[in-house]
Amino acid sequence: MTATDAGTVAPDDECADLLDLAAGVARQAVGGEQVEAFVGRSSYTTVKAHGGEVESFSSATTAGMGIRVVRDHRQGFAWAGSLDPDVVAETLAEARDNAAFAQPDEWVGLADPDGVAPVPxxxxxxxxxxxxxxxxxxxxxELEAMVRGGDPRITGVRVATFSDSSSRAAVASSTGIAGASRSAWCSMGVLALAAEGDETYTGSGSTVGFGPDDLDLDEAATDAVTRAVRLFGARPVSSRRLSVVLEPRMAAAVVGLLGGTLTGDRVLKGRSPFADRLGDTIAVPGLTLVDDPTDHRSFAAETFDGEGLACRRNVLVADGVLQGFLYDSATGRRAGHPSTGSAVRGVTSTPSVGCQALAVTPGAGTHDELVGAVDLGVEVQSITGWHSGVNAISGDLSVGVEGVMIRDGQRAEPVREVTIASTLQKMLLGIDAIGGEVEWLPGGTGCPTLVFGDISLSGT
Known part of the structure; x- marks a missing residue:
C-alpha cells in the first residue's frame, strides 16, 4: 500500500503512479477552470479452442487517459491511448479547445467531494x-474435451474460451477528488452443439472467478451439455396463461431492465415507467433491489465510481416500495439530488449514470423447490428478441422463449417457438416466489431464481 501526495492510499505502486499522473494533470487547472483526469492500464488474454486445437490466442496491454475540462459551463473532453508526457499535454490542450466550442449546459461540472468514506x-x-x-x-x-465427452448426442463444440483481465485505474480532479483501484478476474465459456435426427440445439456454460482457482470447469461443461440436449423433441404448446420460472441468468435480464429504468437520466427525460412513482409500491413485498458495488461478492465490486466518488450501497426498491434513483453528479444537480456514486465510464468516454452491481435480496427455496411448487408453468432456458421485444419506456415486453414445461410440480415436455408477453410493471407485482440461492453473474449482478405468475404465453 502506497500513500500518494493527494492524501489517498493506492492499492499498490502501479496504482500510486497512475494516481500521481492523474493528479498532476488536475493541478494544471487555471482560474475559472475545472480539470479531471481518468487514467487506466490493463492487460488481457483471450484463448479460443476449437476441434482440439487453439483457434486463436490474443494478449495485449493497453494504457490511456481521458481528460475533462469545464469552463463557463462548457465541457470539453479528449482522450489518448498513451501515457507519454507529450501526448498527455496534447490531450489536455485538445480538451481545453473542445470546451471552448461546446454548448453551455448549466448542470455540467465535475464532482465535488461529498465526505462519503470509501469501502476498502x-x-x-x-x-x-x-x-x-x-x-x-x-x-x-480441457473444457472443450469435457463437453465433447459429456453426452453421445454432443456433435461438437462451437468454441471454448479462456479470458482474463488485470486492470488498474485512477481519477483525480481539481475539485479535490483522488482515487485509485485495481481489479482482476478470469472466466471460461463454452458453446456445445448437439444433434439428434434432424434436430440441432446449442447449449452454453460458463464459470467466472476473481482468480484461476475459482474456475469450475465441471460446472461449465455440465451446464453446456445439459442445455444442449434437454430440448430435443421441443414443440410449441397451445396458448395459455401460466407461471414463468427464470433461473438466475435469465432473471438477471429482467432485473437489469428494471435497474436501467431507475437511473437519473431516464427519469429526467421521462423515459422511465417509474419516473413519478417514488414511494409507491411497484413490486411484491418480498422484492428488495439494491445497486451495491461495495458488495465484494459481486464481480463488479469497486471502491470508486467513474468520477472518483466512493461507491456506496443504494437501495432502489425495499420490500416492493420504490426508494430512489441513481445519479451521477450532472444528473444529480439537475434533479436537485446528490450523486449516488453511480457514474460509470472508461478512458475513452465521459461519465454517465448507470447501474454497477445490481442485486436482489434472496427469499427462500432452491431452484428445484421453486419448480416443484408450480402447478402449470414454463422453466425458461433461453430468451430471444430481448432487444426488439422490450420497450424500456413503457415497460411492455414480448419475447420468444425456449424451455421445459412444468406440470404439477414436475418437469415435462420441452417447448420452443412460443412467446411470453406482459409488462414490467405487472411482472413485478406478480412475482410468486424469490429463490434463496443468489448466483453472482459475470456482469456483476447477483440474482436468485424468480417465479412470475399469470403470464400470457402464445403458442399454437
Missing amino acids: FDAFDPAVAALAPERKVALAL
Whole structure:
C-alpha cells in the first residue's frame, strides 16, 4: 500500500503512479477552470479452442487517459491511448479547445467531494496475470474435451474460451477528488452443439472467478451439455396463461431492465415507467433491489465510481416500495439530488449514470423447490428478441422463449417457438416466489431464481 501526495492510499505502486499522473494533470487547472483526469492500464488474454486445437490466442496491454475540462459551463473532453508526457499535454490542450466550442449546459461540472468514506476492497489476485500462457491454452482445450465427452448426442463444440483481465485505474480532479483501484478476474465459456435426427440445439456454460482457482470447469461443461440436449423433441404448446420460472441468468435480464429504468437520466427525460412513482409500491413485498458495488461478492465490486466518488450501497426498491434513483453528479444537480456514486465510464468516454452491481435480496427455496411448487408453468432456458421485444419506456415486453414445461410440480415436455408477453410493471407485482440461492453473474449482478405468475404465453 502506497500513500500518494493527494492524501489517498493506492492499492499498490502501479496504482500510486497512475494516481500521481492523474493528479498532476488536475493541478494544471487555471482560474475559472475545472480539470479531471481518468487514467487506466490493463492487460488481457483471450484463448479460443476449437476441434482440439487453439483457434486463436490474443494478449495485449493497453494504457490511456481521458481528460475533462469545464469552463463557463462548457465541457470539453479528449482522450489518448498513451501515457507519454507529450501526448498527455496534447490531450489536455485538445480538451481545453473542445470546451471552448461546446454548448453551455448549466448542470455540467465535475464532482465535488461529498465526505462519503470509501469501502476498502481489493480482490486483486496476482495469479491471474501470472498464469502461464500454456496453462490458459490447456484449460480451454480441457473444457472443450469435457463437453465433447459429456453426452453421445454432443456433435461438437462451437468454441471454448479462456479470458482474463488485470486492470488498474485512477481519477483525480481539481475539485479535490483522488482515487485509485485495481481489479482482476478470469472466466471460461463454452458453446456445445448437439444433434439428434434432424434436430440441432446449442447449449452454453460458463464459470467466472476473481482468480484461476475459482474456475469450475465441471460446472461449465455440465451446464453446456445439459442445455444442449434437454430440448430435443421441443414443440410449441397451445396458448395459455401460466407461471414463468427464470433461473438466475435469465432473471438477471429482467432485473437489469428494471435497474436501467431507475437511473437519473431516464427519469429526467421521462423515459422511465417509474419516473413519478417514488414511494409507491411497484413490486411484491418480498422484492428488495439494491445497486451495491461495495458488495465484494459481486464481480463488479469497486471502491470508486467513474468520477472518483466512493461507491456506496443504494437501495432502489425495499420490500416492493420504490426508494430512489441513481445519479451521477450532472444528473444529480439537475434533479436537485446528490450523486449516488453511480457514474460509470472508461478512458475513452465521459461519465454517465448507470447501474454497477445490481442485486436482489434472496427469499427462500432452491431452484428445484421453486419448480416443484408450480402447478402449470414454463422453466425458461433461453430468451430471444430481448432487444426488439422490450420497450424500456413503457415497460411492455414480448419475447420468444425456449424451455421445459412444468406440470404439477414436475418437469415435462420441452417447448420452443412460443412467446411470453406482459409488462414490467405487472411482472413485478406478480412475482410468486424469490429463490434463496443468489448466483453472482459475470456482469456483476447477483440474482436468485424468480417465479412470475399469470403470464400470457402464445403458442399454437
